Amino acid sequence: MDVLYVLEEEKAIVEQALARCLPASDVHPRRIHEAIRYATLGGGKRLRPIIVRAAAGALGHDPDLVTKAACAVECVHCSSLVLDDLPSMDDAPTRRGRPSTHRQFDVATAILAAHDLLMHAVGLVVENGIDVASGQRALAKAIRELSAAVGAGGMVGGQHVDLEVAGDSAVDPETLEYIQSRKTASLFVAAARGGAILLGADEARLEPLSDYARCLGLAYQIVDDLLDAEGDPETVGKETGKDAGRITFVTVHGSATAKDAAAGFVRTAHEALDRLDGETRMLREIADFCLSRSH
């Protein structure tokens, strides 16, 4: 079957599940619920939740068993996008071809929606753990990994350092690596591991998934930076060229090296999957799709 078709199908499953698991917009207080839905249901590639489902599939489980965990990861991701776009951070007027959440609503509502989405994500992981009777240790581990992926040692720390070095032209490669591994790769890793943990996967099976997801996350971020530097806003769905003055892999190493690096990370992601005994086709197609966006 055609790769893009499969990804579109997966995306539709995730979209529907997200729409179901979020609070309805006609519930009081309506405006905050509308903001939560606006921030989450506004399109996007849904790669992270698809990874959650694909990782479960690769371990021989029905991907539907972890759809709630998949939605949780997407809620966390959308929450981080709302914050990234705020005036005090990237000050982005658009996201996914529409006004960013704080432009559509207001800054306070956007911040509160982001706050809610985090807790909503935690609630979804808990529900998923109950659904699959994951046991206390597995549930605790899955929540802890999600919490760590978001916190100051993960996405929060990555975003913080990213803002700290903005405008600084002499950023060392270690700092860049720190930002990219925390800001992007950490949630990819939580996506690949979270659902699998709820389904009882042991460390031996989680380890290749972690390596795969870390490399994929790094590749994805580089491709995203390439698209920003070179892409067409119509296709990318948000303003391009807004990283001018920001430090990215592309500004530090140049486009050619960045393309090579992205390809290298995707290659390593495939090698990690070689160590996983299972049906890894979906995970491989996601990796190839990420890379193909840069061409």
Place this chain on the structure above:
Amino acid sequence: MDVLYVLEEEKAIVEQALARCLPASDVHPRRIHEAIRYATLGGGKRLRPIIVRAAAGALGHDPDLVTKAACAVECVHCSSLVLDDLPSMDDAPTRRGRPSTHRQFDVATAILAAHDLLMHAVGLVVENGIDVASGQRALAKAIRELSAAVGAGGMVGGQHVDLEVAGDSAVDPETLEYIQSRKTASLFVAAARGGAILLGADEARLEPLSDYARCLGLAYQIVDDLLDAEGDPETVGKETGKDAGRITFVTVHGSATAKDAAAGFVRTAHEALDRLDGETRMLREIADFCLSRSH
């Protein structure tokens, strides 16, 4: 023993536990960790974590068994204070007698610190669940209650409606009740129930704790509004009179009625404890202490 002395002793236990369970400020990236500690360790009465410990005590358990859950509740509370103080919300320059977190650091760092504190809180509940071997169902229930207390049906919703009606002079009592029960009482309830749930308390024992905490939360908020309307900034530790233009129980019903209502809620809180078979002295002293602040 003197009530205030006992509360001070409890406060010291919570302060020390909080200082231990937060990321050290010399960990990279330092500034975000400093902001997290600044937002959390800046004083405060620590009533909510003391309630967590006192509820465990009332059920016959060692309060130390739920100190991590107590810290989790305080992290959530401090996270909400950071958001409340933001320019897009109350725009408060000071908190607890010091610059508010976004004034001491910057808006982006404050928002990220608040985000981290939420996830840190979830991690602490998980750790506590593991420590006391609470089992999957109890752990899931405790996390779900905390998550619900924070989300759009709880504190986020309360703060949202509070901002929505700001400046509106004709707020109906139902809206006021909505705001106060969500913005303040919901976390008091999660505090009274959370640790108890981890220790295996059933609904029959949780129910009086819930009623107690809901009434105490409502009384506490009214007293807080009275202090803002009439108190001295030196004693209150933050600017007073800043609710001018905001809708509070005091602005809607007047000071005399507000004092009566607070006393009434504390009385009902005591009556709820009458239905609890256990050593409820500490919980009662907390309730009386809350009321005494208004005199």
